[in-house]
Amino acid sequence: MTxxxxxxxxxxxxxxxxxxxxxxxxxxxDLDGVASAVILKETFELLNPKYQKKNLWVYFPDRENxxxxxxxxxxxxFQKTAPANFFALDCGITNxxxxxxxxxxxxxxxxxxxxxxxxxxxxADFIINPKQPEDEYPFKFxxxxxxxxxxxxxxxxxxxxxxxxxxxxxxxxxxxxxxQMPQIEENKELVKQGLLAFKHTTRLGLQVLKExxxxxxxxxxxxxxxxxxxxNSSDKVNHHTQTYLLLTTPSEQQAKTIARELFKKSxxxxxxxxxxxxxxxxxxxxxxxxxxxxxxESWPLVLIGxxxxxxxxxxxxxxxxxxxxxxxxxxxxxxxxxxxxVKAMASCKHLLENYGGHPPACGGRLKKENFEQxxxxxxxxxxxxxxxxxxxx
Numbered sequence: 001m002t003x004x005x006x007x008x009x010x011x012x013x014x015x016x017x018x019x020x021x022x023x024x025x026x027x028x029x030d031l032d033g034v035a036s037a038v039i040l041k042e043t044f045e046l047l048n049p050k051y052q053k054k055n056l057w058v059y060f061p062d063r064e065n066x067x068x069x070x071x072x073x074x075x076x077x078f079q080k081t082a083p084a085n086f087f088a089l090d091c092g093i094t095n096x097x098x099x100x101x102x103x104x105x106x107x108x109x110x111x112x113x114x115x116x117x118x119x120x121x122x123x124a125d126f127i128i129n130p131k132q133p134e135d136e137y138p139f140k141f142x143x144x145x146x147x148x149x150x151x152x153x154x155x156x157x158x159x160x161x162x163x164x165x166x167x168x169x170x171x172x173x174x175x176x177x178x179x180q181m182p183q184i185e186e187n188k189e190l191v192k193q194g195l196l197a198f199k200h201t202t203r204l205g206l207q208v209l210k211e212x213x214x215x216x217x218x219x220x221x222x223x224x225x226x227x228x229x230x231x232n233s234s235d236k237v238n239h240h241t242q243t244y245l246l247l248t249t250p251s252e253q254q255a256k257t258i259a260r261e262l263f264k265k266s267x268x269x270x271x272x273x274x275x276x277x278x279x280x281x282x283x284x285x286x287x288x289x290x291x292x293x294x295x296x297e298s299w300p301l302v303l304i305g306x307x308x309x310x311x312x313x314x315x316x317x318x319x320x321x322x323x324x325x326x327x328x329x330x331x332x333x334x335x336x337x338x339x340x341x342v343k344a345m346a347s348c349k350h351l352l353e354n355y356g357g358h359p360p361a362c363g364g365r366l367k368k369e370n371f372e373q374x375x376x377x378x379x380x381x382x383x384x385x386x387x388x389x390x391x392x393x
Contacts, residue, residue, distance in 0.1 A: 003150065004135035009110055009126045010155040017047035022055045022084035024107070026074060026091075028144075029060040031178040031232045033090035034243045035145040035171035036112070040087060041248070042168075043152040046161050057081070059239045064301050064323075067330070067365065069354070070098040075105060077239075082106030088113065090144035093129055094356035096122050112151065114144050114181075115356050116342045139186045145175035146190055166197035170206065171247070173198060178228045180361070195223075205246035208255040213263050230262035233269050269303065276307045280321070290382040293375045295322030295329055305332035305361065312336060318344065318382060322371070328353075329371045332363045339385075348377035 016023065025040050027033035037058050044051045057078070061071050069091040075098065078084070083106040092099065092111035099122040102109050109124040117131045128147055130140045142150070149172045156163050173194020176187055183191055199217055201207055206227075209215070213226035234243040246258040276299055283294050292311055299307075301323040312319040312334040318341065323330045335341040340359040349355060351374045355364030366374055 001137055002154070003128060003130055003137045003147070004132060005126050005128050006151055006154060009112075009128055009151060010158055012110065012126065013043070013151075013155050014047065014159050016085050017044055017051070020048055020050050020055055022081055023051070023057070024078055024081065024084055024086045025056070025058045025089065026070060026086060027058070027060055027089035028068070028091045029063060029234065029236070029241050030090070031228065031243065032144045032175040033060065034231075034234070034241055034247065035143075035175040036089040036148045037244060038171060038247050039145060039148040039152050039168050040089065043155060046156060046163055047159055058244065060236065060241050060244065062236050068363065069356075070095040070102070072098060072101060075102055075107075078107075079105055083108075085110070088124075089148065090114070092122065092124070093127070094118055094122070094354060096120070099124050112144065112147055114142055114147060116358055116362070118342075118346070118356065141182050141184070141187060143172065143176040143179045143181045143187075145172045146181070146187065148172075149190070166193075166200075167203065169194040170198040170201055170203065174228060174231065177224070178232055203247065204252060205249055205255045205259070208252065209246065209259045209262070212256060212259040225266075226263070229266040229270070230259070233262055233266040235265070272300070273303055273306050273310070276303060277310050280307060280311055284315075289379055290317065291375075291378055292317050292319040292321075293378065294320075295324045295371065297324045299323050301330055301332075305334070305363070308332050308334040309361070318378075320375075320378065324368065324371075327368055328365055329368050329374075330363070330365050331355075333357075333361070335360045335362075344378060344381050344385075347381045348374055351377060 023044055025037050027037040041058055044056055059074060061074055066073055070088055086102055086107040086109045088111045091113060093113040093115050099109050110126045111124045112128045114129060121127060121132060130137050149168050152168055173191045176191050181187055209227060215226045216222045231243045234241040237245060242258050242262055246255055249255050280294050284292055304321040304323055308319045308321045316336050318335050318339060320331055320333045333341045341362040342357060342359055345355040345362060345364050351366055351370045353365045357363050
């Protein structure tokens with residue numbers, strides 16, 4: 001049994017590569033998205049080495065300025081390349097209007113995403129997501145990089161291309177751990193094999209990062225602090241991320257420069273996260289609500305998810321934190337075990353511009369004028385949920 005649409009997308013990729021058609025790889029800017037982009041990019045290069053020189057673009061949106069997922073700004077940026085093939089990785093499953101626009105502009109669209117499916121699917125040419133309706137594949141909890149690995153493996157075998165699986169497995173392991181996907185069943189094996197591959201990595205950027213951070217093998221705390229945290233602390237460079245550049249550079253000097261910057265940023269990020277955690281804790285003292293709901297203009301969007309996770313773990317309450325702008329409130333939410341944050345947001349979707357994610361980790365955007373209404377709606381939802389739980393018990 002294969003994941004729904006995986007053989008079809010594989011055949012699509014092989015044919016596009018054979019014709020050297022234009023390829024746009026558009027991925028979320030976190031480690032899972034970056035790892036996914038690297039896997040797909042290198043798959044196209046293995047299928048057709050001409051892609052090392054032209055006809056392939058990789059783009060990561062800036063969440064702070066562009067927002068999450070496929071953005072109209074990015075589609076306008078690539079408009080002149082149409083007709084082309086647009087691959088949305090680790091995003092896209094809730095970008096209904098943007099994918100309609102992409103199709104109108106002349107793009108073939110493939111979505112490879114692992115986030116929760118809402119009440120409909122976007123009108124892409126192909127969608128790979130084990131959570132979509134009628135997908136009978138039994139395991140549903142891959143990272144996006146895990147899905148890309150399965151697609152790359154199937155594709156390269158079909159095309160009879162010789163390759164070394166470990167070059168991608170190490171990225172899958174790091175992405176699966178970074179995205180906090182459950183280490184069960186297939187993920188457990190992917191992480192096990194991937195960490196073994198990472199131990200003996202031949203990828204220059206990872207070799208240099210190990211050296212620069214004095215990484216100690218077989219230490220899980222060190223793995224998160226010295227490898228995963230820096231790789232998740234990336235800035236943008238001309239629509240790329242420093243992590244992407246580190247993972248793909250052939251230059252040892254460039255790798256050293258980037259690795260040092262990433263490690264320094266991860267330390268600064270750790271300090272800023274602690275400051276925001278302390279600020280949130282001050283604000284919630286004396287409040288007796290079923291949720292934690294706070295926002296601030298000074299909080300970096302890329303950090304509030306991590307802060308929400310720490311607050312949620314400590315206080316065992318659904319936690320909704322916001323980056324506030326002049327017009328918008330951008331949410332990152334974390335939920336205790338067995339509480340579905342996507343369902344909670346769906347119950348208030350009339351107040352949201354968009355939303356999505358996983359049950360324990362999700363997010364959305366709303367107009368600032370709806371900020372207090374959204375809070376009231378969520379409080380009502382969780383009060384009802386708590387009442388139902390008491391009745392059932």
